Amino acid sequence: MSTIAIVGAGPGLGLAIARVFGQEGFAVALISRTQSRLDELARTLRDEGIEARGFAGDVMDRDSLAAALTAAKETFGSIDVLEFSPAPHAPVPGLEMVGALDLTVESMAPQLEFYLYSAIAAVREVLPEMLERESGTLLFTTGGGSISPNPMMGNINAASAALRNWAVNLNGALADSGVHAAYIAINLLIDSGPEKAAAAAIAPLYWTAHRDRQTAEYIYALDAD
Known part of the structure; x- marks a missing residue:
């Protein structure tokens, strides 16, 4: 059985992605900070007939994240798809939004740790085995x-752009390896009301990105096709 690991799993988009892949026969490894919440999500998926388990790991603690991914591999045998989408759902000290005009090195560094460095750390845990399998x-x-x-989100946008740049570059570097990388920009507020903004409407795009491998970048917005 193939396995998807969802880093930043929560009850919105993460759960919706888990359902899409689970319905395609994947086992699901859920990774975020709080084990009790992960256990609840895993129970929901298992009640729907999807094999799932939660592994507590904090993207701001690289050792913790590595341990969670290692535990997921030991449980399921391999990680075939890594989906990385951490997002703070409540104010987190040190991750405050800072506008472009007020940006400092001190306010930029935590965002780079959250979005870019943790993604690099996660990939280093799964990529060697993917390259060995050539898939x-x-x-x-x-x-x-x-x-x-958005100028109000100066530090968040800059860190996100850094992740986007690396993800697209990574896909280029992986050409002909059997491993595909893709970046997905969600340019709307998830579950904000419109049907297209629902997590369940967005999640199938991830299966498309995994299956079709046609591009290294997708943009999801209300006015996009």
Whole structure:
């Protein structure tokens, strides 16, 4: 059985992606900070007939993240798809939004750790085995500010753009390896009301990115086809 690891798993988009892949026969490794919440999500998926388990790991603690991914590999045997989409759902000290005009090195550094460095750390845990198997998919998600920046979100947008740049470059470097990388920019507020903004409407795009491998970048917005 193939396995998807979802880093940043929560009850919105993460759960919706888990359902899409689970319905395609994947086992699901859920990774975020709080084990009790992961256990609840895993129970929901298992009740729907999807094999799932949660592994606590904090993207701001690289050792913790590595341990969670290692435990997932030991449990399921391999990770065939890594989906990386951490997003703070409540104010987190040190991750405050700072506008472009007020940006400092001190306010930029935590965002780079959150979005870019943790993604690099996660990939280092799964990519060697993917390259050995000559198969695998790496999917990265942030908001649309990486492409259409908002001055109020100066530090977040810059870190997201750095992740976008690396993900697209990574896909180029992986050409002919059997491993595909893709970046997905979600340029809307998830579950904000419109049907197209629902997590369940967005999640199938991840299966498309994994299956079709036609491009290294996708933009999801209300006015996009």
